[in-house]
Amino acid sequence: MNKYLERLYNGIVRENPTFILMLGMCPTLAVSTRAINGIGMGLSSMAVLILSNLVISLLRKLIPDQVRLPAYIVVVASLVTVTELLMEAYLPSLYESLGIYIPLIVVNCIILGRAEAYANKHTPLLSVMDGLGMGLGFTLALTLVSVIRELVGNGTFFGMQVLPESIEPMAIFVQPPGAFLVLAVIIAVMNAIGIKSRQRKLVESGCDGQCAGCAMACDKKEKEASAR
Amino acid sequence: MKAMILLIVSGALINNVVLNQFLGICSFLGVSKQMKASISLGGAVIFVITIASAVTSLLYDHVLAPLELDFMKTIVFILVIAALVQVVEMFLKKKSPSMYKALGIYLPLITTNCAVLGVALTNVQNGYDFYQSVLSGFGTALGFTIAIVLLASIRSRIREEDIPAPLRGAPIVMISAALMSIAFLGFSGLSF
Numbered sequence: 452m453n454k455y456l457e458r459l460y461n462g463i464v465r466e467n468p469t470f471i472l473m474l475g476m477c478p479t480l481a482v483s484t485r486a487i488n489g490i491g492m493g494l495s496s497m498a499v500l501i502l503s504n505l506v507i508s509l510l511r512k513l514i515p516d517q518v519r520l521p522a523y524i525v526v527v528a529s530l531v532t533v534t535e536l537l538m539e540a541y542l543p544s545l546y547e548s549l550g551i552y553i554p555l556i557v558v559n560c561i562i563l564g565r566a567e568a569y570a571n572k573h574t575p576l577l578s579v580m581d582g583l584g585m586g587l588g589f590t591l592a593l594t595l596v597s598v599i600r601e602l603v604g605n606g607t608f609f610g611m612q613v614l615p616e617s618i619e620p621m622a623i624f625v626q627p628p629g630a631f632l633v634l635a636v637i638i639a640v641m642n643a644i645g646i647k648s649r650q651r652k653l654v655e656s657g658c659d660g661q662c663a664g665c666a667m668a669c670d671k672k673e674k675e676a677s678a679r
Numbered sequence: 680m681k682a683m684i685l686l687i688v689s690g691a692l693i694n695n696v697v698l699n700q701f702l703g704i705c706s707f708l709g710v711s712k713q714m715k716a717s718i719s720l721g722g723a724v725i726f727v728i729t730i731a732s733a734v735t736s737l738l739y740d741h742v743l744a745p746l747e748l749d750f751m752k753t754i755v756f757i758l759v760i761a762a763l764v765q766v767v768e769m770f771l772k773k774k775s776p777s778m779y780k781a782l783g784i785y786l787p788l789i790t791t792n793c794a795v796l797g798v799a800l801t802n803v804q805n806g807y808d809f810y811q812s813v814l815s816g817f818g819t820a821l822g823f824t825i826a827i828v829l830l831a832s833i834r835s836r837i838r839e840e841d842i843p844a845p846l847r848g849a850p851i852v853m854i855s856a857a858l859m860s861i862a863f864l865g866f867s868g869l870s871f
Contacts, residue, residue, distance in 0.1 A: 631857035
């Protein structure tokens with residue numbers, strides 16, 4: 452497989468940020484009440500991720516090592532502000548429903564994690580593909596979670612009534628507990644299928660869902676992978 | 680007085696930052712493996728969020744708002760928080776090495792805890808003044824600490840149970856969190 456397509460596969464399947472690396476949990480759980488919100492959040496994070504990977508990869512020889520984290524944060528925060536203003540202007544209803552979670556893309560660990568683990572070591576084109584892959588993986592995961600939550604909790608699919616009126620929707624699924632429950636079940640199903648045997652290992656060692664720790668853990672994982 | 684208590688209680692219990700707003704989930708799931716670490720992190724978060732709410736509120740009211748630089752708030756806040764965590768770290772290292780040691784790695788990790796930026800932005804959004812910001816920041820951080828310590832104690836019991844294989848690791852923790860979240864929904868019935 453060529454190395455650009457490999458990046459896409461890596462982001463969507465092998466290192467899916469939500470289900471396998473367990474990064475960016477906050478937006479995944481918070482905005483997944485309706486499918487359209489999930490997709491909106493996924494796509495806006497993806498846009499920021501691709502651009503931040505591109506910018507950081509272009510600047511990788513200019514940014515001194517000691518101040519790289521603040522530099523990345525400034526790059527990401529600027530991109531997020533641009534995204535926020537664009538959404539406010541052109542997608543006001545989505546902007547309303549995502550609310551505070553749009554500026555919080557800044558602290559989404561997927562973005563800083565990829566900057567630290569990938570974009571500062573690779574060429575711009577590869578980094579863009581990495582951002583695209585990770586962004587797609589994140590968007591697909593968010594869409595899956597939010598479609599399930601909307602269907603079970605509200606009886607609708609992208610706002611269209613799907614379940615017959617006679618079936619009472621289980622409102623708990625669009626409330627906070629439902630988010631944890633749906634994600635737990637999805638991950639458990641994946642474990643059961645056994646595709647994701649690596650995931651348990653990851654959760655117990657390196658990454659462990661800790662935002663800032665993820666960069667380190669990803670580094671470690673890459674080293675392990677290359678040693679293999 | 681009543682308004683003050685209400686702010687803290689609503690931050691800590693009714694709108695629990697972790698179980699209701701999903702901020703700071705990463706450290707909530709990651710650190711709660713150990714009881715001691717959870718308590719240390721909780722302490723550090725209370726400290727940082729309270730100071731961060733105070734500083735960002737002052738900065739917004741006296742610098743950003745008069746200059747009409749409202750759209751810069753995300754960038755300014757995240758930089759302030761990063762710098763603040765650094766300062767707190769240096770200060771503790773010098774003045775209270777024992778506390779610095781106890782907090783360890785969790786102190787620098789707080790920068791990327793979305794609860795801190797989340798509280799700062801929510802305060803601005805709700806139009807809180809200085810005192811309200813500090814109180815709601817304190818209440819929110821208290822809520823974070825309560826949630827993470829509770830989850831840590833649940834997890835220490837789970838460890839001894841025989842969990843079905845697919846649920847081991849992350850899923851069972853999330854199911855516990857879901858049950859906690861249901862319990863915390865009960866607080867929304869609280870009214871003053």
